[in-house]
Amino acid sequence: MTYRLAPIDKRPFAAEREDDFTVIGSVVQRSDARGHVTGRTEFFEDVAPPGLLHLKMHRSARHHARIRGVDLTAALAVPGVTRILTHADIPNNLYTPLKLIGVGPDDEPILAVDKVRYLGEPICAVVAESEAAALEGAARVRVDYEDLPAVFDVEEALAEGAPLVNEYHGQNFFKYEGHHCRRIRFGDVEKAFGQADHVFEWRYESAPIEQAPTETTGCVVVPQADGRLRIHSDTQACFFTLDNTALILEVPFNRLRIVGGTVGGGFGGKVDVTVEPVACVAAMVTDRPVKFVYDRDEEMQVSSPRAAERIYIKDAVMDDGRIIGRKVTLYVDSGAYARHTPYGTTKAAAHLPGPYSIPNVWADCHCVFTNRTPSSAMRGFGVTIGDFALESQMDRVARALSMDPLRLRLLNAYRDGDLKAHRKVAEGTALVEVIQKTAELVGHELPEAYRRMSSTTREGL
Amino acid sequence: MPSQIVSLVVNGEPREFIARPGTTLLTILRESLGLTAAKRGCAQGSCGTCTVLVDDRPATACLVAVETVADHSVRTLEGVASDGNLDEVQSSFVDNFATQCGFCTAGMIMVAEALLDRDPDPSEEDVIEAISGNVCRCTGYRPIVIAILDAARRRREAGVEPGRPAEEAVSR
Ligand code: FES
Ligand code: FES
Numbered sequence: 245m246t247y248r249l250a251p252i253d254k255r256p257f258a259a260e261r262e263d264d265f266t267v268i269g270s271v272v273q274r275s276d277a278r279g280h281v282t283g284r285t286e287f288f289e290d291v292a293p294p295g296l297l298h299l300k301m302h303r304s305a306r307h308h309a310r311i312r313g314v315d316l317t318a319a320l321a322v323p324g325v326t327r328i329l330t331h332a333d334i335p336n337n338l339y340t341p342l343k344l345i346g347v348g349p350d351d352e353p354i355l356a357v358d359k360v361r362y363l364g365e366p367i368c369a370v371v372a373e374s375e376a377a378a379l380e381g382a383a384r385v386r387v388d389y390e391d392l393p394a395v396f397d398v399e400e401a402l403a404e405g406a407p408l409v410n411e412y413h414g415q416n417f418f419k420y421e422g423h424h425c426r427r428i429r430f431g432d433v434e435k436a437f438g439q440a441d442h443v444f445e446w447r448y449e450s451a452p453i454e455q456a457p458t459e460t461t462g463c464v465v466v467p468q469a470d471g472r473l474r475i476h477s478d479t480q481a482c483f484f485t486l487d488n489t490a491l492i493l494e495v496p497f498n499r500l501r502i503v504g505g506t507v508g509g510g511f512g513g514k515v516d517v518t519v520e521p522v523a524c525v526a527a528m529v530t531d532r533p534v535k536f537v538y539d540r541d542e543e544m545q546v547s548s549p550r551a552a553e554r555i556y557i558k559d560a561v562m563d564d565g566r567i568i569g570r571k572v573t574l575y576v577d578s579g580a581y582a583r584h585t586p587y588g589t590t591k592a593a594a595h596l597p598g599p600y601s602i603p604n605v606w607a608d609c610h611c612v613f614t615n616r617t618p619s620s621a622m623r624g625f626g627v628t629i630g631d632f633a634l635e636s637q638m639d640r641v642a643r644a645l646s647m648d649p650l651r652l653r654l655l656n657a658y659r660d661g662d663l664k665a666h667r668k669v670a671e672g673t674a675l676v677e678v679i680q681k682t683a684e685l686v687g688h689e690l691p692e693a694y695r696r697m698s699s700t701t702r703e704g705l
Numbered sequence: 706m707p708s709q710i711v712s713l714v715v716n717g718e719p720r721e722f723i724a725r726p727g728t729t730l731l732t733i734l735r736e737s738l739g740l741t742a743a744k745r746g747c748a749q750g751s752c753g754t755c756t757v758l759v760d761d762r763p764a765t766a767c768l769v770a771v772e773t774v775a776d777h778s779v780r781t782l783e784g785v786a787s788d789g790n791l792d793e794v795q796s797s798f799v800d801n802f803a804t805q806c807g808f809c810t811a812g813m814i815m816v817a818e819a820l821l822d823r824d825p826d827p828s829e830e831d832v833i834e835a836i837s838g839n840v841c842r843c844t845g846y847r848p849i850v851i852a853i854l855d856a857a858r859r860r861r862e863a864g865v866e867p868g869r870p871a872e873e874a875v876s877r
Contacts, residue, residue, distance in 0.1 A: 281804060
């Protein structure tokens with residue numbers, strides 16, 4: 245048995261009850277480990293009901309195009325193909341996953357209707373006796389496209405005359421309570437730029453990041469004798485999937501039963517509701533069990549990644565390292581549909597200007613539609629890329645001032661009682677102590693005055 | 706080509722089934738024989754989740770046409786320990802937190818079994834080399850390497866002879 249934990253420093257928790265510290269620092273066995281190491285853990289694809297049908301998707305070969313027609317003749321002629329679903333088969337074809345918490349409008353079809361908005365968008369679902377027949381059928385669907393101009397860049401998408409990606413929004417950005425973006429207005433940044441000894445502005449950019457779980461997204465839907473559907477799924481969000489699927493199928497929630505909780509890696513990539521609704525429709529119309537599981541290449545191409553972001557940060561900085569103003573313009577690439585990205589953008593805004601007390605802050609955070617794969621959740625989405633940009637900015641500011649980057653952070657770190665840019669009072673802050681401890685662990689010398697700083701007081705600043 | 710009867714020795718038992726030529730060993734194990742420990746992560750030989758042992762050597766079952774290994778011996782995770790016991794590799798994976806979602810675990814353990822059967826005292830580099838074809842997205846490779854080295858030590862201490870499966874599984 246190897247212990248990799250250093251003993252816990254409990255000093256910061258002196259006020260906490262000792263008996264609350266029973267788990268951290270002790271060895272607790274995972275409840276599911278035994279199943280994993282014996283191969284007995286049941287993943288959704290280990291379920292093999294008799295009479296199982298296989299579903300494969302025919303996907304858009306265009307980034308942005310009008311669909312003039314879909315020819316299913318050759319696909320239906322493939323031996324073993326039993327049924328091909330189009331948008332007309334889906335009871336409530338238009339949805340958006342966050343409608344459950346009041347986010348709208350519905351902006352995404354389960355199966356494309358008259359237009360495709362990204363490469364790989366589902367157009368029709370081929371259901372067959374074998375996986376091979378389903379693949380063959382999907383390959384033989386013929387779609388007649390009329391190409392439309394596509395836009396792949398967040399700033400180009402917001403420029404005058406850009407092609408309109410998603411008609412349900414009416415413009416290439418998500419509207420927040422009537423505003424074109426999520427905004428922060430705190431103090432007066434322009435005045436701060438006028439007073440600053442230095443003004444630094446840099447741009448940061450990230451690419452989409454695929455979660456790449458070892459188990460691809462999928463489900464097996466089994467019709468029950470009582471008319472209910474049992475859904476075996478690797479979704480990360482069982483109830484969320486169940487409720488959204490019920491809305492899409494226009495059935496009461498209690499018509500569906502979801503068997504899940506065993507997820508072969510998710511990392512946020514399995515919270516969208518992409519496979520269950522169409523597999524349920526296929527199971528309903530055929531009254532047979534149906535499996536729909538992504539191939540590895542589908543997982544990489546169409547499962548929604550972490551959004552690409554572009555971030556401009558402009559800082560007003562004094563000679564001594566105090567940051568007196570920060571202006572952030574942030575663009576989050578939602579791809580062709582909203583999914584969870586309006587929420588991710590809100591999180592990004594909530595995270596600005598970083599864990600620092602800056603008296604003047606201005607931020608515009610745009611959730612932008614482009615003809616790229618829809619982005620969605622991934623580990624700390626909306627936060628991690630912003631952190632990368634903010635902390636890179638801190639390092640660059642320190643370098644420009646020839647200052648120790650840890651001292652720059654200690655000077656600007658928020659303290660308990662500071663009013664943050666969102667007009668919330670900071671409490672329970674610990675950045676100062678975390679930096680001090682880190683410096684100690686890596687042997688980074690800090691002057692006495694910095695070692696004496698504390699999150700609970702602004703003394704010594 | 707018509708389907709044919711194929712036989713394999715799976716976890717020590719002779720098994721017969723009907724297979725269309727070109728059907729993968731993975732499909733046969735999972736769908737014809739009901740042995741679902743080996744997983745399909747990519748179906749193209751690049752992730753290692755489907756790894757089983759064919760004649761005691763690791764093979765990505767998703768790439769093996771089953772008729773090409775007819776009459777050979779195949780070992781899967783189901784055959785590693787019996788009667789609810791865990792062998793040294795399995796218990797070491799549990800104790801060292803070498804599994805999280807568990808989807809890569811069957812492949813990782815089979816690779817480790819083959820390594821330790823061949824070499825009871827592998828170096829860290831040997832372990833890294835052995836699992837280099839297996840992707841894990843959750844746990845991180847460090848705990849897996851530690852678990853395999855620890856399993857080797859447990860096996861040496863228990864006096865399990867290399868080259869053959871543990872006679873007496875460690876009961877936990
Ligand atoms: S499923 Fe065989 S290597 Fe990935
Ligand atoms: S434990 Fe999830 S892939 Fe390894």
